[in-house]
Each structure stands twice: as structure tokens, then as C-alpha cells.
Amino acid sequence: MNRAAWVFFAALACAGMAMAAEQQPREQGIESSDYVWNEMYADKLQALQAKGDPLRGEIAFEICQGCHRKSALGRADGSYPRLAGQHATVLIKQMTDVRAGRRDNPRMFPFASQHAISPQDIADIAAYLQGLPVPDDNGKGPGTDLAQGGKLYNRDCSSCHGDKGEGNGAKFYPRVSGQHFKYLEREAQEIRNGNRRNADPRMMRVIKNYSDADLQAVTDYMSRLPVSTK
Amino acid sequence: MKLLSWKTATAVLALSLGAGLPSAWADAQQLATTVCVACHGEGGHSVVPTFPNLAGQQQDYLAKQLKDFIDGKRKNEVMAPTIAELKSGDVPGLAAYYAGQKPAPGKVEDAKLAEAGKKLYEDGNTTSGVPACVGCHQPNGVGNTRYPRLAGQHQAYTIQQIGDFKSGTRANDKGRVMRAVAERITEDEMKAVAEYLAGL
Numbered sequence: 001m002n003r004a005a006w007v008f009f010a011a012l013a014c015a016g017m018a019m020a021a022e023q024q025p026r027e028q029g030i031e032s033s034d035y036v037w038n039e040m041y042a043d044k045l046q047a048l049q050a051k052g053d054p055l056r057g058e059i060a061f062e063i064c065q066g067c068h069r070k071s072a073l074g075r076a077d078g079s080y081p082r083l084a085g086q087h088a089t090v091l092i093k094q095m096t097d098v099r100a101g102r103r104d105n106p107r108m109f110p111f112a113s114q115h116a117i118s119p120q121d122i123a124d125i126a127a128y129l130q131g132l133p134v135p136d137d138n139g140k141g142p143g144t145d146l147a148q149g150g151k152l153y154n155r156d157c158s159s160c161h162g163d164k165g166e167g168n169g170a171k172f173y174p175r176v177s178g179q180h181f182k183y184l185e186r187e188a189q190e191i192r193n194g195n196r197r198n199a200d201p202r203m204m205r206v207i208k209n210y211s212d213a214d215l216q217a218v219t220d221y222m223s224r225l226p227v228s229t230k
Numbered sequence: 231m232k233l234l235s236w237k238t239a240t241a242v243l244a245l246s247l248g249a250g251l252p253s254a255w256a257d258a259q260q261l262a263t264t265v266c267v268a269c270h271g272e273g274g275h276s277v278v279p280t281f282p283n284l285a286g287q288q289q290d291y292l293a294k295q296l297k298d299f300i301d302g303k304r305k306n307e308v309m310a311p312t313i314a315e316l317k318s319g320d321v322p323g324l325a326a327y328y329a330g331q332k333p334a335p336g337k338v339e340d341a342k343l344a345e346a347g348k349k350l351y352e353d354g355n356t357t358s359g360v361p362a363c364v365g366c367h368q369p370n371g372v373g374n375t376r377y378p379r380l381a382g383q384h385q386a387y388t389i390q391q392i393g394d395f396k397s398g399t400r401a402n403d404k405g406r407v408m409r410a411v412a413e414r415i416t417e418d419e420m421k422a423v424a425e426y427l428a429g430l
């Protein structure tokens with residue numbers, strides 16, 4: 001490449017960087033052969049080891065609630081998940097995975113980036129969210145195949161996500177009860193299809209042969225699990 | 231017995247801590263009423279729509295903006311000659327002065343547009359990923375100690391600022407967050423939300 005062309009492309013690249021917002025990075029995920037689920041890296045460890053303060057978290061959550069709504073109830077249309085009552089460990093994993101580029105979410109990235117929130121903020125937000133009440137007004141599925149949904153749930157899901165969908169904070173398994181059906185269904189599809197790159201490969205294997213109808217039935221069932229028991 | 235409102239007490243406390251001397255308050259009033267008034271109007275009610283209303287603006291926000299102007303982190307040609315004369319010691323007094331002025335709603339010229347703006351303000355746009363403004367700027371656009379008041383602001387000023395965040399001309403937002411938001415806001419949405427905010 002001649003000098004003039006090099007200068008031109010360099011200038012173009014600089015202009016591009018000045019204009020566009022910071023892009024989400026892309027780390028290796030489930031598509032790579034040496035993928036390790038829930039790998040511990042510095043940012044995640046720092047947030048997990050920090051003592052979360054729910055009062056500070058309520059303030060830090062302000063930049064999240066434009067999408068996740070007040071009291072972190074999310075939206076029934078599934079565009080934004082409910083975060084209230086989720087395990088702090090799960091929340092920390094997801095927030096740090098997004099900013100590390102291990103879970104693709106360019107929409108959320110600017111609000112979870114290192115410029116916007118620190119590892120301490122992440123711990124505080126997670127502590128705040130974990131303690132929030134979970135009302136049973138979450139979005140539900142069509143309710144057309146709950147028998148099949150229940151059968152699949154109890155066979156394949158409950159050993160990790162719990163009989164009542166309560167999840168397991170110590171193991172980073174998310175709570176699924178009280179979550180919006182549309183969100184559960186979309187994420188289940190993303191995980192089955194290998195598009196949620198920070199997913200647990202064991203779950204991917206379990207639902208590998210699920211049809212769309214199976215996924216709808218089982219997530220519909222999840223959305224109706226009782227929310228009173230965490 | 232409630233002698234002072236909480237807000238007044240805080241302003242007085244901030245003044246006594248921040249500026250130290252009662253003369254700083256007098257200096258701030260003097261500056262506001264002789265210098266700033268030319269553009270920002272009597273008591274922070276500006277008459278030119280591209281100059282912001284400052285009355286009732288959040289004190290912390292005012293102080294940060296003045297400091298950013300002084301430090302060159304926020305730039306404005308019209309403000310530049312005045313900022314060059316401003317001392318950092320003037321900042322706390324000026325911020326307290328304008329925060330203490332009574333805000334007033336502006337004029338909505340297009341009620342239908344304002345209605346669309348209210349929807350964006352309270353619900354965001356789930357298709358394009360614009361968060362609801364209310365998340366940070368609070369119900370009715372009053373702001374808080376971390377986010378500025380938007381209520382009652384001139385349409386032209388609000389549109390100009392969102393545009394400046396969008397283009398990156400204004401880059402003194404905390405955590406780059408407002409730039410990320412503005413990047414997703416369309417010209418029509420800017421006009422609508424500005425129309426809504428003007429009437430608050």
C-alpha cells in the first residue's frame with residue numbers, strides 16, 4: 001500500500017473511532033474447543049470478592065433502570081429481563097461476562113462497561129437486586145402445553161434450577177421462577193442454538209434436541225413456578 | 231419544629247463548607263445578577279431558547295458543569311470569555327445560587343409531540359434500545375444529586391445538548407453513558423422529548 005493510501009485509511013479509522021461509541025469486545029466462548037464455563041478472570045473475581053452493599057447498589061442501579069425498570073421488574077414482552085430476586089453470583093457473572101465480551105449484548109455493553117461501573121458497583125448492584133421482592137405478575141406463556149413443560153422441567157431442568165425454579169447461587173445457576181416467559185424462551189433458544197456464548201455446555205447438551213415447541217412448553221412452565229420460595 | 235426546609239439547610243451547609251465565607255455568597259449573587267444574567271436571565275430564567283434555564287437546576291450538576299468549563303472538559307464558544315474570568319472559588323456559590331432559584335415550566339407548543347416525548351421519557355424505545363430517561367433523570371424530570379434536572383428546559387437547548395452528546399461534541403458525561411444513550415435517539419425523538427420536558 002502506498003503512503004497516501006495508508007494515511008487515508010489511518011485517518012478513516014481514527015474518524016471512525018472518534019464518532020462511534022465503544023464497541024463490545026469479543027472473547028472466546030462456547031464455540032471454542034477449550035471453552036471453560038464460568039472461567040474466573042480478574043474482573044469477575046474482584047466483583048465476587050467485594051462486599052456488596054444494597055444501599056449503594058440501589059443508587060448504582062439508576063443507570064440500569066431505564067431498561068430493567070424500577071425495582072428491576074423487567075418487561076413482560078421479554079425485551080428486558082427481570083433482575084429482582086436473582087442470585088447475586090449469577091448477576092455478577094452475567095454483568096462481567098457482558099463487559100468482557102463473553103456474552104454478546106452490544107445494547108447493554110455501554111452501561112456495564114468499565115467506564116460506567118466498577119467491580120464494586122457490580123457487587124453493590126447484585127446485592128441490591130438479590131434482595132428485591134419478586135411479584136407473580138411476570139409475563140406467562142400461552143399455557144397450552146403445561147403437562148409436557150412440567151415433564152421436561154422435572155426430567156431435565158430441576159436438578160440444577162431447583163424444584164421450584166429457585167436456582168442455586170453457590171453454583172451460579174440462575175433462578176428462573178418469576179422471570180418473564182418471553183425472555184426465558186428467547187434465552188433457551190439462544191442457548192440451544194449456541195448463540196449465548198457464556199452458556200453452560202451441560203445445559204446446551206441437555207436441550208440440544210429440544211424442538212421450539214418443547215422450549216416453549218418448558219419455559220411456559222417455568223414462568224408459572226411459584227415465586228414465594230426463593 | 232421545622233425552621234428551615236431540608237433543601238435550604240443543605241444549601242446553607244454546602245455554602246458554609248464549600249465557599250467558607252459569607253462573602254462568597256454575596257460574590258455569587260453579584261456575579262449572577264451582573265454577569266450571568268445577560269444570557270441566563272433574571273433568577274436563571276433565560277429568554278433565549280439556546281441558553282439554558284438554570285433556575286432550580288441540581289446544585290451538584292451546576293458545580294460540575296462550571297468546573298468542567300473551567301477545566302476545558304466542556305466547551306462552549308459563548309461561555310468561553312466569561313469562563314476565562316471565572317475562578318474556581320466562585321463555583322460553589324454560583325451553583326448554590328441557581329439551585330436555590332424557583333424553577334418555572336416553559337411553554338409546550340405541540341401537545342401531540344409532547345405526548346410522544348412523554349412516552350419516550352417514561353418507557354424508552356425497546357426496538358432501538360433507548361433506555362427510559364426517567365431511570366436516571368427521575369419522574370417529572372427533576373433530576374437528583376447525580377443527574378441533572380431537565381424539567382422546564384427550553385426545547386432548543388435540550389435538542390442541542392442531546393445532539394452534542396450524539397455527535398461526541400459534548401463528552402463530559404459520567405461513564406460515557408449519555409453519549410451511548412444519545413447515539414440511539416433519533417432527531418424526531420429528540421424533538422419530542424424536548425417538547426415534553428419544556429412543559430414540566
